[in-house]
Amino acid sequence: MTKEPARILVVGGGYVGMYTALRLQRRLKHELRRAREGGGGVQVTVLAPDPYMTYQPFLPEAAAGSISPRHVVVPLRRVLPHCRIVIGEAKSVDHARRTATVETLATEHAGTGPVEVPYDELVLAPGSVSRALPVPGLADHGIGFKTVEEAIGLRNHVLEQLDIASSTRDPAVRDAALTFVFVGGGYAGVEALAELEDMARYACRYYHNIRPRDMKWILVEATGRILPEVGEAMGRYAVRELRGRNVDVRLETRLDSCENRVARLSDGSRHPCRTLVWTAGVKPHPLLERTDLPRDGRGRLRCTATLRVEGTEHAWSAGDAAAVPDLAAKPSPGRGSGEGPPPECAPNAQHAVRQARLLADNLVASLRGREPARYEHAYTGSVASLGLHKGVAHVYGRRLKGYPAWFLHRVYHLSRVPTVNRKARILAEWTLAGLFKREIVSLGSLEHPRAEFELAAGTGRHPEGP
Template identity: 50%
Template structure:
């Protein structure tokens, strides 16, 4: 970390908003005007809308993450966490990956911590659940599902086989519906290469406490999505929660009980709990309370955006919805980060702040290869699309929204190669314990058992 007398703009979080805001600030900033410091526990940003396709093997995991140091060469990138913020002294406490914590002074602050999985105290969830918020979880889910097929193909125990081939997904929003659609697609393809496993042997269960899935695309497309998944053999249970999943025994609120080794939790998100330690004004659900300018309420040097902020939806409020807030999605995050970056520069130079206003343009979702739903909003007209065309729209939108041309090209290259080459169905589960085999080979051999003394020949004869 370098020391400088220039003003420091501290960006807490290197996700979508943090990355784009930092890029915008660096682009608009004059040479030597300020130092931009980005702090995040990971040295890369993950494009989360592509996690379901990554779990299904349609995109290489390395292509959906953006290395912060490569994209922000003119910024300081610190790998660690901001544990506390002293607003009076304008000092943040940084806990690096190794070593002791230290204080870092700042002049302007951007809060872009994003969100974490929203969980509940359900017995067994912490031990059995698999999330879908990070690239590590997507890779882990892919390896785990393929390992279950390996188990089922090689066992003669019917109970073990049934448990391995049952896959339960909790949450029917974008993450849940897209993940179950992609994973079912992958498992269907993979089953062709197994002697003792067929798609008919597998059981996919999607559960949601709401009365519909995919609420972001409207009730009609949500109903189409439900019927489409059911036509592929996915059991969809609405108005249903999960009561427990101890040791993989899943008990649902509707009385259904199943045994499963795979429980994927995508039941919503909540703001990063670290926000509670920053002394910032928070809303009723834990979001940072901001003005339409993205400035945190009561401050003129702190901004927040993305999933960790509650931002008034100016466009919706002008249309008559007085209590509208911006939803946590990539569509808003991309645009908020640009306005935030401009406002930080304006604040540093003493210029007025600009309000963030964006009318919803719709939503797209993929449900597996060549399958999807899309709702496009053109003024007061809503165009609903489903099937292959919606899937192309889903890929086109998110492919272009992927940060940096480097990653855009790599993602489109993955898709192009997939047209000519079959999907990979190899499980690399050993990457989770990569040293295990070496450890077994290198550990000292057990000491030989102590030799028993041999009696003299005469005594052996007497004994006989």
């Protein structure tokens, strides 16, 4: 009889999902070959909603047009040729039965409903989703900034607003079109605003009746600082840098409402605007609520330092979906030795990538009857871009700002983006961008590719015909 292969199911195609599968592919090369030949071994299945992994730190540059959108995503089928890639979404996980209920593209289009996928080992890494608060009007008018589709849509939207402002004679419409409100002072919000403001300021030179001073860029942050990851001093510098570019940075301020396209802030001000970008945090993926695995008070999976789900065999997790103890962190002030729970790893890409590699190593060790290792990594620091040739960094205790920080930001992320192919393409684009002018073309019609044909088919003639 042919021995059945051990089935590893990786749920999620982000940092943790892709890097875990990539490591498993390398460590289990012979076992994967045996499974393909029908002689037992191991089969790795990656379940992801998209056929690519998005390298999110490059989303702001993609939105600003510095990088092609194709080059901030990594095709899963290309980097994981020895894994089985299934495009779909896990609806629930019954770990007691070792099954995941999955809806794929095929079942969705056929209308047959979800199917059950059995597994022996589970890596649950669906990541996180935007945390949208119950702000009136936010669901109707807010724009997220977490996917490549949102980044490119926002670029098209900003350029479209310049077109609207340039062509209207209504001062109210013009002012609203030239007002851009970003909520959230973390990496996503600050870098997106800085890159898009840079792009829009450059684009103004091609509009005969719009000047950079006509635009109003507003950054709203509920706490008293922005970019907490780079330290307090660099956060203050970032505020000064943005305000020097006429960006209205409002600290300790919340968005109370954005109904009727009017942003009402907690400081009493109101700003009619046609652009409101929401980057105020994330929350664990809703899938975690539909599992029988233990979760903490914030909805994340409770994990041990070996990246195994606490109190559960054959289940692993890391990244945004997991609460992993940070063994390298200093104890919190006032906490005695051994008192209270240890601090947890921050949900960032630096931890996610390193956790994914150790997770794969520990899973392999478990399959081979060896003891898993514990995750312990000292946080090396953070870098952030504030637009072209501007940035802040706090790395290994050293602070950098301006051009050196911006250069370090590019070097660091270029070294981290997967595949030599992507590295070469991005480096080539940066080189060409330094030699030629920015592209300021809005391709918003790409978001509705059938609109023109539908109009033509409905009227029986081309929309531009007689």
